[in-house]
Amino acid sequence: MPLTDLIEQAFAPATEALRGDNIPGAVLGIVTADGTRAVRWAGWAQIEPEREPISRDTVFDLASLTKVIFTTTTILRLVEQGRIGLDDPLTVAIPDLRQYDMDAAERHLTFRQCLAHQTHLPAVEPLYTYGQDPDTLRAFILQRVWRSGPPVYSDINFMLLGIAIERITGTPLIEQPLPGGFTFRPDPCLCAATERCTWRGRVIRGEVHDENAFALGGASGHAGLFGTIDAVLDFARSILDGSALSAESLKAIRTRESDKRTVGWEGFYAGWHGGDACSPTTIGHTGFTGTGLWLDFERGLAWSLLTNRVHPTRHKDTGIMPLRRATGEAVIALFDQNRRS
Known part of the structure; x- marks a missing residue:
């Protein structure tokens, strides 16, 4: 089964979330260490003040994926x-x-x-x-x-x-210089909208959602990075294939510093946001705006689910945790089934 067929099925949890109006839009991307990738998207980049459809090229506020x-x-x-x-x-x-x-x-x-x-x-x-x-x-x-x-x-x-x-x-x-597809200064017209911010008095689009990062000038070590799904997948592949960092640095991001944390990342544990089907050496991270990235080194597989779940408000139960878990488990189940067939 090609990744393009696999991703259609793996996108099912996001489709349900969109159908239930839990989230406005979603983009799911899968990439393997050899560079094979597939992307699926649906929903809205913005629903207020007017609706605009999401696309593969939509730029997301990556929130804590900046970290x-x-x-x-x-x-x-x-x-x-x-x-x-x-x-x-x-x-x-x-x-x-x-x-x-x-x-x-x-x-x-x-x-x-x-x-x-x-x-x-x-x-x-x-x-x-x-x-x-x-x-x-x-x-x-x-x-x-x-x-x-x-x-x-x-x-x-x-x-x-x-x-x-x-x-x-x-x-x-x-x-700071950034790889293609990433920016700290996005074009608002290309971005997924985030929250109707009571402090700033407007729907946030193309400026960082995180209030502290905004007050610090738009970029901080904890938030401020924007990017497309393909930029995130390019980054993930460079970690999987070892080209992004030295062997010592790659060891650091995969080695536990505590029960749940490595250097920078979160490591797999039962009940975590990436789903329980992940291999024990999987690392991942999420962002408050509704973003996430996971890398399963044993499978040579990474996936990213980008949503704008805080649009138009964070004060709603969007079910983002079960959506992330269900997506991860679907990606892995289908990937493993494909390898066995």
Whole structure:
């Protein structure tokens, strides 16, 4: 069975979600390590203020996929270049981090700890409510006495990593070079719409949905990247075939730093968002706007489901978790069946 036939069947959970008006639109892409791919799409890129159909070329706000596609990959390449060490403290790149307290816990955080979410930093903070001057907000992030707690999945970790990338490269995140199909500055007319934002007073389209990333200038280490399904699949294939990173870096993103986390990514566990049919070495990540990417190394298979599930509001049960799981399980079941036949 060719991938084009397989994807028609694997898209069935998304079709049901679209039929039930749980999500406006969806694009599913599958790619193998040898580059074979298939893409299926349906629904709407925007339903208000007026309807516009989705397409293969629709540009999505990738949300927290920014963490793995851009930030993690960039940090690991800087390690490969010898410009930093994975176990170096952030202060190697950001010497003014908590500069008024040389014993502050933040000054001891390493790149590895932030990438693997093994820090004391909180999950999220409404930084945008403190103002919208990006330079001042960056200074606030660096000097804030953060409340301490157990390790959690934290946007703050990746905000710090984004600032480190800017310091090391001397280039603002929004101006960083990106592979084709990715951008921090999309054409709104090409984008899937996200939320009707009460803070900004409009339907968000072509600007980052995440309020903190918006206040930081449109791009941050945790959010701000936009891309098409084919750009995401190109990235996934480059990880699967080993061309994106060195062997040591690939080992890092596949090796557990905790029960659920590797360097940058989340590793398979029972009940996770990628479905229980994944091989144990599968890694994946999701984005708040309704995006997701999974790489099953044993099968040489990756798939990405991109939706705009927060359009026009996040305050609705869209069933995104069961949709992601059902899609992953369908992709793998059909792929395995195809290999056996």
